[in-house]
Amino acid sequence: MDDCLDSENYGFFGGLWHGIIAPISFVLSIFFDDIAMYAVNNSGVWYDLGFVLGAGILFGGGGKASSK
Numbered sequence: 001m002d003d004c005l006d007s008e009n010y011g012f013f014g015g016l017w018h019g020i021i022a023p024i025s026f027v028l029s030i031f032f033d034d035i036a037m038y039a040v041n042n043s044g045v046w047y048d049l050g051f052v053l054g055a056g057i058l059f060g061g062g063g064k065a066s067s068k
Contacts, residue, residue, distance in 0.1 A: 013050060019056070020055070
């Protein structure tokens, strides 16, 4: 884990990518201790925004409300 903190911080685009691959990362994190869904060394709000948008892109974003 300390090796992760020594590298550069992930920003918006890193968060976006991690949000998109979150389901894959989750499954792999069950079997491998060195894989995580969320980067510890992130830039804060911009990373979080990218992560949420990336996950929203992957899961459809909730824009299909039914009016029936």
